[in-house]
Amino acid sequence: MRYAIAIVMLFCAAQAWAENVVVSDASARATAPGQESAAIRFSITSKKDARLVAIASPVAGAVEIHDMTHDNGVMRMRAIEFLPLPAGKMVKLGASGSHVMLLNLKNPLKAGDSVPLSITVEFADKHKEKVNVNAEVKPLMASRNEHEHHTH
Ligand SMILES: [Cu+2]
Numbered sequence: 001m002r003y004a005i006a007i008v009m010l011f012c013a014a015q016a017w018a019e020n021v022v023v024s025d026a027s028a029r030a031t032a033p034g035q036e037s038a039a040i041r042f043s044i045t046s047k048k049d050a051r052l053v054a055i056a057s058p059v060a061g062a063v064e065i066h067d068m069t070h071d072n073g074v075m076r077m078r079a080i081e082f083l084p085l086p087a088g089k090m091v092k093l094g095a096s097g098s099h100v101m102l103l104n105l106k107n108p109l110k111a112g113d114s115v116p117l118s119i120t121v122e123f124a125d126k127h128k129e130k131v132n133v134n135a136e137v138k139p140l141m142a143s144r145n146e147h148e149h150h151t152h
Contacts, residue, residue: 016133020047021085021121026135028102030111038102038109040135041094044085046121051082052091053128054120061104063117068097085121111139 015024026042044052055063064079083098085091093099102115109115114134122128 016131018121018129018131020123021045021050021119021129021131023119023131023133026115026117026133028109028115028135028137030137030140031105031109032140033108035108036103036105038105039094040100040102040115040117041092042100042117042119042133042135043090043092044119044121044131045088045090046085046123047087048123049087050085050121050123052085052119053082053122055100056118056120057102057115059106059109059115060102061106062102064101064103065093066099066101068099082122109137111137113137 015022017023022045024043026040028038028040031038052065055065057063065083066077067080069076069078083091091098114136117133117135119131119133120128121131
């Protein structure tokens, strides 16, 4: 029994790591009704040169790694096969161009939920490591309309 509790606590930690990979600050935003996809943010650092090759989550039908590019002033998202993780460098997904997206959400994400993620990293020698982390679901930003008062 004590063993089971220890495992649960391990999975609730804000930071998760495998031998060579550390993942921290995983979070998502609550989804609006009808919204079927959600972006996930997290920071990942690999001790060795590696690439982020796959992410899986039981709450989504598919998980994609996306990259943003500026194309004549238009932001475009495209799915990429992998994301390079230079040795020792913290890569922040969701903060700049690259992010991870949950697609075909099975249920809306609610504030306070946690989304289990299984992150697979592949090293130059093809050896793979998996890191399991829970992304904390944060509330949607308060709607600006709530604070606007129209007088007619
Ligand atoms: Cu995207």
